[in-house]
Amino acid sequence: MSHSLAAPHTFAAKWSQFYALTKPRVVQLIVFCAAIGMLLAEPGLPDLRLAGAAVLGIWLVASAAAAFNCLVEQAIDRRMARTAWRPSAKGQITTVQTLVFSALLCSAGSAVLYWWVNALTMWLTFATFVGYAVIYTVVLKPLTPQNIVIGGASGAMPPVLGWAAMTNNVGPEALMLCLIIFLWTPPHFWALALYRAEDYRRAGLPMLPITHGPEFTRLQVFLYTLVLLAATLLPFTYGMSGWLYFASALVLGFWFIALAFKLWRGYSDALARRTFRFSILYLSLLFAALLVDHYLNPWLIAFAA
Numbered sequence: 001m002s003h004s005l006a007a008p009h010t011f012a013a014k015w016s017q018f019y020a021l022t023k024p025r026v027v028q029l030i031v032f033c034a035a036i037g038m039l040l041a042e043p044g045l046p047d048l049r050l051a052g053a054a055v056l057g058i059w060l061v062a063s064a065a066a067a068f069n070c071l072v073e074q075a076i077d078r079r080m081a082r083t084a085w086r087p088s089a090k091g092q093i094t095t096v097q098t099l100v101f102s103a104l105l106c107s108a109g110s111a112v113l114y115w116w117v118n119a120l121t122m123w124l125t126f127a128t129f130v131g132y133a134v135i136y137t138v139v140l141k142p143l144t145p146q147n148i149v150i151g152g153a154s155g156a157m158p159p160v161l162g163w164a165a166m167t168n169n170v171g172p173e174a175l176m177l178c179l180i181i182f183l184w185t186p187p188h189f190w191a192l193a194l195y196r197a198e199d200y201r202r203a204g205l206p207m208l209p210i211t212h213g214p215e216f217t218r219l220q221v222f223l224y225t226l227v228l229l230a231a232t233l234l235p236f237t238y239g240m241s242g243w244l245y246f247a248s249a250l251v252l253g254f255w256f257i258a259l260a261f262k263l264w265r266g267y268s269d270a271l272a273r274r275t276f277r278f279s280i281l282y283l284s285l286l287f288a289a290l291l292v293d294h295y296l297n298p299w300l301i302a303f304a305a
Contacts, residue, residue: 018093021070022067023066026066030059031055031058031059031158032158033158033162033181034055034161034162036159036287037162039294040159040294041166042166050116050165054113054162054166056109056112057112057117059109060106060108060109060112061125061126064102064133065102065128072137074088074089102133121168124161125161131154135154145207147207148185148189148190148207149186156179156180158181159174159177160174172238176234176238176240179231180234183231187260188279188280190208190209190217191263191272191273191279192272194218194269195269197210208220218263221260221264222257222260225253225260228253228256229253233250244293248285248290252289260275
């Protein structure tokens with residue numbers, strides 16, 4: 001009787017360990033940004049079957065990339081308080097198990113995208129997998145303090161994937177969304193790196209606060225928020241969005257700039273944490289405003305006419 005009760009418990013525990021490898025919170029943000037790209041690619045509601053297949057495929061491949069990242073960084077994760085709890089770092093899941101798990105997820109996601117969406121989305125998503133799991137994790141992250149900047153290109157791809165899923169092409173609108181995430185990534189991660197600097201030092205990773213010092217990093221965070229604000233106005237100037245998004249981008253942008261300026265001029269770990277957490281809220285609200293504007297703006301134009 002006790003054995004029959006233990007078996008489901010063991011299975012559930014192992015399942016939760018594999019699920020943890022997929023970095024669910026990170027993948028949720030990726031899927032959210034991809035879904036924004038899907039919704040913005042169509043004037044009305046998208047084909048729900050196509051969108052559902054695209055979300056599933058992108059989620060599977062993104063989860064595979066996260067699991068592969070855990071595999072490659074087992075030794076690093078053990079030395080960092082932020083990541084030491086991961087099942088791969090604790091040895092709860094073997095290297096072979098993680099590799100097979102990642103391969104199965106990537107294969108399943110690629111098949112879904114190829115057969116149910118389109119080949120372009122499948123190849124773009126696979127290229128994003130390679131960019132994050134191999135080029136960023138294996139090559140850039142341990143070698144250069146600009147790892148976040150260069151590797152941010154793969155992290156900025158989700159809206160492009162969503163756009164390609166709906167239209168089978170990559171338009172300038174999708175590239176503008178990609179640019180926004182690309183420029184958002186450095187201040188987002190460097191704010192985290194500032195208050196986790198000792199973690200990165202122990203792990204031997206050349207993050208900017210370690211190689212160039214915290215003051216230089218804080219200045220870079222501030223400068224990137226200025227450039228980011230300019231980039232967020234591109235959808236409005238291009239005619240992709242209306243005044244609602246424009247106003248939201250300005251409010252959110254100046255809010256981010258104000259936090260970054262305070263961080264630059266008077267550092268504290270609490271302020272760095274606040275800036276990091278706000279950066280996540282910032283991106284979510286910015287894209288939500290773009291989405292609301294996308295559906296509301298035609299009604300406003302019709303009403304004004």
